[in-house]
Amino acid sequence: MNRIKYFLASLLIVLGGIFATFSNSLAQCPPGWIGGSVSATYEYTSPGSPSVSFVCKVTIKYCCRYIYAQNKREVMITQFYGTPFLGIWTNNCPSAIPDWNDFITWLHMVAGDAASATCPATSIPPCSEGIKIIEEVTSSRCWKVENNKYDAAYHDYYWRHDWIACSSEAKCITTYEVCMDYTTSPATISRKFISRQAIGTTSCSSEIPDFPDEEEEHWETECFARNCQ
Secondary structure (H helix, E strand, C coil), rough: HHHHHHHHHHHHHHHHHHHHHHHHCCCCCCCCCCEEEEEEEEEEEECCCCCEEEEEEEEEEEEEEEEHCCEEHHHHEEEEECCCECCEEEEHHHHHCCCCCHHHHHHHHHHHHHHHHHCCCCCCEECCCCCEEEEEEEECCCEEEHHHHHEEECEEEEEEEEEECCCCCCCEEEEEEEECCCCCCCEEEEEEEEEEEEEECCEECCCCCCCCCCCCCCCCCCCCCCCCC
16 A cells, blocks of 8 residues: 555656646747747857867747738747756756857747747648748847756756846847748748848847856846847
8 A cells, every 4th residue: 555655646746747847838928929839959069179069959938929911920939948858957058059140040940940830820832832921030139047946857856047038129030931842742841031130229238147156046147138140
C-alpha cells in the first residue's frame, strides 16, 4: 500500500510540473489575438580566432491574428528564452549571441513560420498568382532581461533569463509574402522577405546593461534598445 501511495504522489508531482510548464508556455495576448510558442535551434559562430560554432535552442512566445479582409497575418513577439535542457537545467545561451541583427532575422522568420499554423489562412494562394498573403512580424526595439525561477517536471526548479519585450512605440517590423509553391513535390509554403523597418523612437537606454552574477536570485534589468537592421 505504501508503495502505491508513493507512486501516486510521485505521479502527481510529475504531472503538476508538466502542467505548470505547459501553462507557462503560451504568450499572454490582447483580445482578438491568439497566443503561441515555438522552440527552434539557432546556430552561430563566435567572433575571434579561431572561431567556434555554437547551437542555442530558443523558445519564442508570440501573439498572432489573421485579418481575412486584408489577407494579412500579424505576429507580435512578446518573449524569448533559452529552452531548458530536458526541462530541468538552465540554458541562458541567448544572452551570449554576438550578432543581434542575424538573430532578429532568424527570430522573426521562426515566429512567422509557427504563426502560420496558429493563425492560419483559409487557403494559401499559389505563388503563380498575383495575390499573396502579407505577413508582418513585429518585435519591440526595447527589451529587458529577468532572471526568474520556474518549477520543473522532474526537478525542484530551475532559473532562466527571460527576454521580455518592453512596451514601446519603437518597433521592428519584418514583412513577408507567403504563397504555396507548387513547383516542388510535395508543394511547400514559400515565405519571401520583402522588407524590415524600424518605426518609432526608442525611449529606453541605448546601453546594454551588465547582467548580475547571481544566477539563483530574482533580478531584472532596465529596458534597453536593440538594433533593427
